[in-house]
Amino acid sequence: MTSSGPDLSVQVAGIAMQNPVMSASGTFGYGMEYEEYLDLSELGAIVTKAVTLEPREGNPPPRVRETPAGMLNAIGLQNPGARAFIDEKLPQLREFGVPVIVNISGRSVKEFAQLARMLTVDGVDALELNVSCPNVEDEGMHFGVDCSSTGELARAVVDSTDLPVIVKLSPNVTDIREIAVAAAEAGAHALSLINTLLGMSIDIDTRRPHLGNVTGGLSGPAIRPVAVRMVHEVAREVDLPIIGMGGIMSARDAIEFMLAGASAVAVGTANFVEPATMRDVIRGIADYCRRHDVARVAELTGALRID
Amino acid sequence: MTSSGPDLSVQVAGIAMQNPVMSASGTFGYGMEYEEYLDLSELGAIVTKAVTLEPREGNPPPRVRETPAGMLNAIGLQNPGARAFIDEKLPQLREFGVPVIVNISGRSVKEFAQLARMLTVDGVDALELNVSCPNVEDEGMHFGVDCSSTGELARAVVDSTDLPVIVKLSPNVTDIREIAVAAAEAGAHALSLINTLLGMSIDIDTRRPHLGNVTGGLSGPAIRPVAVRMVHEVAREVDLPIIGMGGIMSARDAIEFMLAGASAVAVGTANFVEPATMRDVIRGIADYCRRHDVARVAELTGALRID
Amino acid sequence: MPRAVAHLKRRETVGPGHYLLHLACPEIAASAQPGQFIHLRVGDGTDPLLRRPFSVMLTNPDEDDVQVLVRTVGRGTELIADHEEGKQYDLLGPLGHGWPKPGPGEDIMLVAGGVGVAPLIFLADSLRTVEDRPYVRAIFGGADQDALVCWTEFASRCEEFTAVTEDGSAGETGLVTDVLVPEIERDRPQRAYACGPDAMLAVVAEICAGAGIPLHVSMEQWMGCGVGACLGCAIPAAEGGYVRVCTEGPVFDADQIDWERMNER
Amino acid sequence: MPRAVAHLKRRETVGPGHYLLHLACPEIAASAQPGQFIHLRVGDGTDPLLRRPFSVMLTNPDEDDVQVLVRTVGRGTELIADHEEGKQYDLLGPLGHGWPKPGPGEDIMLVAGGVGVAPLIFLADSLRTVEDRPYVRAIFGGADQDALVCWTEFASRCEEFTAVTEDGSAGETGLVTDVLVPEIERDRPQRAYACGPDAMLAVVAEICAGAGIPLHVSMEQWMGCGVGACLGCAIPAAEGGYVRVCTEGPVFDADQIDWERMNER
Numbered sequence A, B: 001m002t003s004s005g006p007d008l009s010v011q012v013a014g015i016a017m018q019n020p021v022m023s024a025s026g027t028f029g030y031g032m033e034y035e036e037y038l039d040l041s042e043l044g045a046i047v048t049k050a051v052t053l054e055p056r057e058g059n060p061p062p063r064v065r066e067t068p069a070g071m072l073n074a075i076g077l078q079n080p081g082a083r084a085f086i087d088e089k090l091p092q093l094r095e096f097g098v099p100v101i102v103n104i105s106g107r108s109v110k111e112f113a114q115l116a117r118m119l120t121v122d123g124v125d126a127l128e129l130n131v132s133c134p135n136v137e138d139e140g141m142h143f144g145v146d147c148s149s150t151g152e153l154a155r156a157v158v159d160s161t162d163l164p165v166i167v168k169l170s171p172n173v174t175d176i177r178e179i180a181v182a183a184a185e186a187g188a189h190a191l192s193l194i195n196t197l198l199g200m201s202i203d204i205d206t207r208r209p210h211l212g213n214v215t216g217g218l219s220g221p222a223i224r225p226v227a228v229r230m231v232h233e234v235a236r237e238v239d240l241p242i243i244g245m246g247g248i249m250s251a252r253d254a255i256e257f258m259l260a261g262a263s264a265v266a267v268g269t270a271n272f273v274e275p276a277t278m279r280d281v282i283r284g285i286a287d288y289c290r291r292h293d294v295a296r297v298a299e300l301t302g303a304l305r306i307d
Numbered sequence C, D: 001m002p003r004a005v006a007h008l009k010r011r012e013t014v015g016p017g018h019y020l021l022h023l024a025c026p027e028i029a030a031s032a033q034p035g036q037f038i039h040l041r042v043g044d045g046t047d048p049l050l051r052r053p054f055s056v057m058l059t060n061p062d063e064d065d066v067q068v069l070v071r072t073v074g075r076g077t078e079l080i081a082d083h084e085e086g087k088q089y090d091l092l093g094p095l096g097h098g099w100p101k102p103g104p105g106e107d108i109m110l111v112a113g114g115v116g117v118a119p120l121i122f123l124a125d126s127l128r129t130v131e132d133r134p135y136v137r138a139i140f141g142g143a144d145q146d147a148l149v150c151w152t153e154f155a156s157r158c159e160e161f162t163a164v165t166e167d168g169s170a171g172e173t174g175l176v177t178d179v180l181v182p183e184i185e186r187d188r189p190q191r192a193y194a195c196g197p198d199a200m201l202a203v204v205a206e207i208c209a210g211a212g213i214p215l216h217v218s219m220e221q222w223m224g225c226g227v228g229a230c231l232g233c234a235i236p237a238a239e240g241g242y243v244r245v246c247t248e249g250p251v252f253d254a255d256q257i258d259w260e261r262m263n264e265r
Ligand SMILES: Cc1cc2nc3c(=O)[nH]c(=O)nc-3n(C[C@H](O)[C@H](O)[C@H](O)COP(=O)(O)OP(=O)(O)OC[C@H]3O[C@@H](n4cnc5c(N)ncnc54)[C@H](O)[C@@H]3O)c2cc1C
Pocket: B066, C037, C048, C052, C053, C054, C055, C056, C068, C069, C070, C071, C072, C073, C074, C075, C076, C077, C078, C115, C118, C119, C219, C220, C221, C222, C223, C245, C250
């Protein structure tokens, strides 16, 4: 970035990022997997795959399936557990010199709180609460789709850590604003949205679901209009920074989310299609700012014109 | 159909259809528009664009916009009103000799009931309640996303007509099963799902929403996995016939919906892409039945295998 | 049945980002009227999903030839710009209502902006063979000389022709409307036809209304079906409510349009 | 950096619905090991969205030549079957772990089902140039003779070769496993390699385990990223949990796989 170029830096929940572009949880492994394809030190932040208290095996295959302009996944939170994450993944992740946001998932409020305490360590810059994974239904809870449980969870985590807490919202709800408000009132420092839409597809020859888990999460460009709408809705209702995601493939798409109200964006499925997507998005945003005389990228946030 | 071919006929809420393929409301005008492109007498049924009590002008343009594997629309219930529909459109519609299902929309329970009474005339075979249009928010009601209003509405319409009543469900809800149950308990004879997902897209050069109405309904193949999942969920919960729709482009897609639990299917956006889609879907279903030794297409309903 | 298959015989680059498609399509060549459009399926999958509407620029029924002028503005038109000769297109058409014919020997004015020239070339061409043919004046405007695509095809079919560019790189400097006003003052046409960006059409409509000149405009709007079924292509009508570009248009009398509501966006 | 651009030099139809792509790709030609795969972007838009994995069948580093065998089964492979010569592909690769090399002079058995032949042709080819080369026997099975694509390429690189089809239209009649059992009884190989449908691999694994023959299998699974990041391509591991086909595989020792859980679907 030359000194005359646009200022791409953003602050989200106190996390200083050199640009607003990060990875979406679960689509970028722990970063290392993509090291050969792009320079990770150029990213705004890295968001990890969900980490749970104990190791998880994940769901039986098939776990992914393409759908029109999208994909279904039912990975099922496979991960080595918090201990192994801290010992084996985190040291490598820190080396890239960009903020590390750890996506966490648990079976209960207690487990989330415990995880938050464990992960409040050097090298972790923020926690993202995966309250919306379709699989987190144990203990009779269905976080993320009702306000009281989301609020309770967010508050418990906020109370267990001094790291910024980002609550990741599920799109599978009647009114996402309500949930966003609950998270805000519970003290969350930022919101990220959207997680995947719950979907399903069927092999008509075998008459079986394509996914081993029957249903899965729909991601990719197909869901972008839903994601942009939700970011727009939440941004008008809640005074917290938003990390917008859902089908971002290009700088154009990223800018759409920022205009709708996002302070930063995350790239998910597009990483699979083109491993260098985030680099291209960062450059494309800079180009756009130059072309449109935008001095600071943060000016784009919520700059949608509606008359 | 030769006598040795598969039996494609289905009964949905007492409506006898020669095959399970109908048009989705709002995508096929009043049928006449497509007369030159396919033989309407071959269809299972025709579902009309929404009819309201009074004429409606609809929303300002732009009203449609393409999105990845889908489209957004915000037509806004433009229609000539029930009187003009009955006088000018219905006589022509009847000529095709297939069941006519009239999609109705109102501003209040009273209006829906009044419409139902008006449309209980010769030549109308069933009513489909558009309880889920994003625009129906007048009188403080937001039908379709909560159970009590859906139930109240369905009951009022059922009480106002002796025609079969089909309740069309919105996908923009946390749990579509709850709404389906409410409709069933209120006496609905069938359910149709899904209506469009609420979405939005933005022109990053002008910084304005693409649609005049800001938000709109997302349809097309992009939403198919969500639609199939919802049909599957509702079919396991509610004992009413389901008309499945959302992104059907081919016989394969239609069969997916039937395996998930639909008794019939509707084709929407695909009509714009290929006006003869419904003909091709009907033929393709017949081929599939032949290849897979399915004697009656109705056997496909809910034939998904999950172990 | 208004649908056809067309083969791409040749694709000519007629300017930066502008292509002239020569399609082999007997049905359209035989039946398309000036001002009508075709609704073309660009790919066979979901990217892009919907058809794309294009005006017919010229037809040659003897050679089954249909010419379509395409400006690349997005995914669909960029794909078209890459298609190889021999590419087969599925299309609906000819669709919509074309230009009303001028009266015998009328003095008419054609006003084109950018690719809006296409349906006006077809109109000018069709008038060459009529008895007691009208006297055709034309104004063709664009941002710069590159935007004046196919101007020779246009100019050669008109009695008088004025080019105008915003940057002065070709013809007069300014907007089409800067030329239109003096032209009307010099010699008032009995009828005008216009096609181009909405903003241009609105000003042309105002000028013609002021001068009492009947004006026909060809309008654009995002389309779903192209056949009148989806109500997606509505534009505000002068009498209130909306009219469909695909069915009632794309050619309208200027006074059918509510230009004020058109300008709201 | 494991990514490259490849040009389609030639596309050969090698059987109904089977195509052999000759790609110009110096990077892959120089570095791909037998059993590795490439992750190819079929289009540049969203249809299809994800990359598609294909084994490398042969390379010729001197001519920058990479051969890939493609069977059309869906949207992506059908698009490939339509691509013109000169088509440019963006690809990641070579990816994954290839076949472990046999020991010097070992007696080995290759078992291929359908397009599963591709990585085994590459293996057989690579063994031709090693010192003290192994003795290579091969069994190639398919539904019918059309499924035995590229069998001459395979047979010509092996010491012994048996074809088998379910309908008897070529070679022996039956399944590969019907041939494998007597072949093992006749002369027990020291090592076996197999690639084909899951069901075939499961039976081959059982046979080899029973006979105490070390077996290497190349597995398939739906992929997201292809580089180990999404955990989408997991298959059940013998030690519990799952392994990734793209990263730990696609070649595994047969005893790394939990065949019982594999068979659950
Ligand atoms: C009746 C009619 C006749 C037309 N004739 C011509 C013609 O002769 N030559 C020509 O180059 N273009 C013509 N157009 C415009 C042409 O249809 C669009 O440029 C084209 O559809 C863009 O497709 P895309 O995928 O490249 O763009 P997209 O990526 O879909 O969109 C890019 C931009 O193109 C414009 N656009 C897209 N679709 C439409 C549409 N249906 N109507 C209006 N604007 C649109 C929008 O401003 C949009 O922002 C005509 C449009 C209509 C309605």
